[in-house]
Amino acid sequence: MSSRAEGPEGELTSSGGAVKSADRLMTLLEHLADTGEATFSAIAAALKMPNSSAHQLLRTAHRRGFVEFDESTRTYRLGLRLWEVAQSFAGNLDLPGTAQPLMTALSDETGETVQLARLDGLENVYLAIAESKQPMKLVSTVGARLPAHTTGVGKVLLSGLTEEQLGTRLEGATLERFTRNTLTSIPDLLVELRRIRKQGYGEDNEEYVVGCRCVAMAVRGGNGVAVAAMSVSIPTPRFNRTIARDVRLALTRTVAEVERRLGGRTAS
Template sequence: MNSRTAGQEVETASSGGGVKSADRLMTLLEHLAQTGEATFSAISAALTMPNSSAYQLLRTAHRRGFVDFDENTRTYRLGLRLWEVAQSFSGNLDLPGTAQPLMTDLSDETGETVQLARLDGLENVYLAIAESKQPMKLVSTVGARLPAHTTGVGKVLLSGLTDEQLRTRLEGVTLQRFTRNTLHSLPDLMTEIQRIRKQGYGEDNEEYVVGCRCVAMAVRGGNGIPVAAMSVSIPTPRFNRTIARDVRLALTRTVAEVERRLGGRPAI
């Protein structure tokens, strides 16, 4: 039995900045993955963890759905939420390979550059690109990062977060302005995000670079959670509302087919 008191244990965990608690959670999940199920006493003993810490850890994991508790057998096992997270990760791994041929078809259909990106903090990172064959076109590279508030895909990805998650990420952040159209105030960005949620797609109105517009939509995994966003970028001289409508319809069909192949909603 660990000789430290509960008070000492709490102090140690706090002074470690929460790293010890995170490590213990990972160890708990790995242990349950190996054993299938275990009682409280077995978990506490196997992880050489004080009862007070094991209880708090299990209570938190159970409340978040990462661990289930069987009242009849008094045992813990891995929860459904862990499976959902794993499914999202698996879909993200397969996403570029699944999407690339469909993006190429979409680029051929629209004549414009198609991009696929995911969110990392407050940046969108490009996973795949199908480049336009036209002389005037958007040129980008896989792995490039752009501030999410300045791009169509980035704003769509931000719209997939909850308001609480958005406030946490944006707290104390200065939104850099790149063009006169960049949404550089938090109220303006939040208004735009609400609009994207309502209409189901986002646009870039020359917000990162003058001369380029785009239409973007979220790509959702089998659980309905956005795993990425796809966009069609259109040079401003070729852009009008009719073109935007036609591109949006084509993009909708492509995104739906990507989602279908990932195990999401049926294609249109």
């Protein structure tokens, strides 16, 4: 006699009442949490399911942002949407927890607001913030989203994509203008991204809001791929090239230490 029954929406359930597709999704997320990343074949084997079913499950999870796909390694990993849903649970990601005390120290050193962000499509999502103690400062919130083409962290993260990945994301995109300095032409943005790759850091020249500049750098994992970006935001009245240089040096040291603590590159 079969131990399976129909659920309220026609889903196959086990005798324990678990919805089969939901159980498979939980198993997928747990597997990626344990492994960090996995190929399609490894996932299908771990879930003990046919390739066609595994493909449908991954496609759905990827479309909803719960799973990300790295085209360079052909592997899947947990997606940013999972972090957003789990924001109320402290410690759900190592990156913000590792970076936060170092960001606070950097904010104290520079006197400015420090932010950490990841890329989601054509937006950067803020994971952690160390706010300046000065009266005039950038004010932001964890979980906020901004168009990546308008921010230092966003442009740094976009610069870490391959030309093919950029082409896919930017195809048909409209780059909204926020200030007279916003890059609204895709060719101009691509030129800027190549410049960022070459010099190793990016800047926001009042491209999202008038009165605020920033310096940003990628935070890279052990494989050299950017997992996030960190920035120091400076009100324009306090900004000059000497300040920018000093901030960039301090930011370089902080990013290197975050990477070291994450098990990535060795801090210099």
